[in-house]
Amino acid sequence: MPTLTIDGQEVTVDAGTTVIQAAEQIGINIPRYCYHPGLSLAGRCRMCLVEIETFPNLQIACYTRAQDEMVVSTTSERVLSARQSMLEFLLSNHPLDCPVCDQSGECDLQNFYMDHGQYQSRFLENKVKKKKAFPIGPHVILDQERCILCTRCVRFTEEVSKSNELGVFNRGSRSVIDLYPTKSLDNPYSGNVIDICPVGALTEREFRFKCRVWYLASQESICTGCSRGCNISLDYNGSRRAYKAGGRRVMRIKPRYNPDINKWWICDEGRFGYGFIDTDRIETPMQRTTSDLEPSDWDPALARVAETVKAAYSEKGANGVGVIVSPQLSNEELLACRELFVEKMKLTNVAALNPWEEPGEADDFLRNADRNPNTKGVEDLGYSGDAKAVLEKAAEGEIEVLIIFRHNLADGEAGKLLEKAKFVVYVGTNWNATAERAHVVLPGATHAEKDGTFTNFEGRVQRFKQALLPIGDSRNDSQIISEMAAKLGYSLPASADEIFEAWKGISLDELSGSGSSVDPDTAVQA
């Protein structure tokens, strides 16, 4: 356990820790481009030079191991002038096209230049021209002129995605990052190179020019693409009003560091799978009057559901109403459903999983075949049985009212069964064939529009936070359930926080940032 001094502060670190990591532990951030904690060490950018006593020359902090009695300075005059000189080198061939560059606002060249810039250019020569703005894959655009050759992206494709598409070609000032011949950056994790690129060389095709980054506000969330539960930041139009972006609110998704689940990474499907939050949404409650679905207010729609449920209940008892909840719902909504439908109404036909659902692609890194964020939560909360049995009963007429959450059960075999159902209530966020076939449609909120938790496949309970208001007239699902319960004569809490506190004994805010412990026997650790 070496103890070293950095800028006068003593710190004891594990053997093998580098100086840059030791400095981070005491809150000193040394400027860096090529160093990334998730990748191997390259020592290419020379930006993290620090002065270490007993070393005649400046050393790169990312590669130098911390040793006992080391005395490091990150702010001495030599270090500052070295940083200035390094930035001058890195920018000598940089095109300085910040106005059109998507990275500006979150660019490390800009950030470090503010602190260590030369400001007066001494560069009289012509800049080396390289290839600008060309796609290298389905999601990524490369600008070789902006690149500072830190090789983070190259190391990512070598070490993390293991797909080896990118390399450094040519020598000296003509060095460029490029694809190997015949290759295209189309691996399922290609979007991560955009995040790790410290400059604007790699930009996101989907996000390009849609919004300047300083307009974005960010909220912590959980990816709903599969049962892995990767931690994400939802970047949405904050100070800029959404109408200026054509009504689009969520602009992009970035991975959020969680050492236990996704580290710094996220798959492309998750990264670009946010479209449903703003497109094709059900915005108002709908009721089928004669043959068409017509917009309605919440009160009459809920009253109609309650009436039909009551009628079915009095006619056939607990067998008369079927409910299919969804692993897309949060734990709190599942708890509310359980309390209302199972514990209070004692319904016998309550199912959760859709047996017809096609599994997605899976690999040994992040992607799971189960495309639902909360399947484990469904199991943990005691839901069993699949939708098929319930649908069959509905088709036979045994179930009078069928309440479906989120699922699309209108294709193939399920569709044939659903057609025969007498009265279908659909609670969901987006239009699908099931919603179009329902008799009452109640618009719910997506994970971006509500608070709650998902349980990932390992049993880790993770929180997602509300970033946006529910679109249009839609409502938080636990509120819908609570209001439905009120109409049926029961009383349920409407807020996710209350439900979570009753469930785990702590408030949502007390839940740890990286999620609860995986061990199911221990209580949720705050």
Added chain:
Amino acid sequence: MAIKVEEKQLTLLERLYVLEVVRGIALTTGHFFRNMAVHIARLFGLAKDKKGSTTFQYPEERRPLAPRLRTLHRLTRREDGAPRCVACMMCETVCPAHCISIVAGEHPNPLIEKYPTRFDIDLGLCVFCGYCVEACPEDAIRMDTGVLEFTSFSREGMVYDLNKLLARSETPKPNEESKVKTA
């Protein structure tokens, strides 16, 4: 230090009111006849050294504008006629009235890369502070058209789009009309 203002006491004649009204009317009427006489005399080439009080015969006559006056915006063009604007959104960001909305698009030429597919200024919101001109890194927006009249019967009519803003892209010449016509 506060200044003490002595309140002027009105005299009895002034307080009688009627006399003061008559004096006021006499002054106005005096000016009227004096100006009429001078203008008529100048019309016949007389009394060149005397100057009647002048009024700009707006809208036929216009006041001279200071060259730095901030007037209606215009977008400048490149040599090939395309807008200079690269949709960097600096003006939209700096605008205190949030009157600028830009939608950026991908330009087929990677050397230009980014261009505005829409550029709207809502003049009904604009406060004519000129920050957009200051912030522009490309000299793409200017407020030197000298146009002060932009009215509309609707709010939508006050929104100037890319085409309207580019229509005045030429550097305005000192307008003949805007020169003062002294009578």
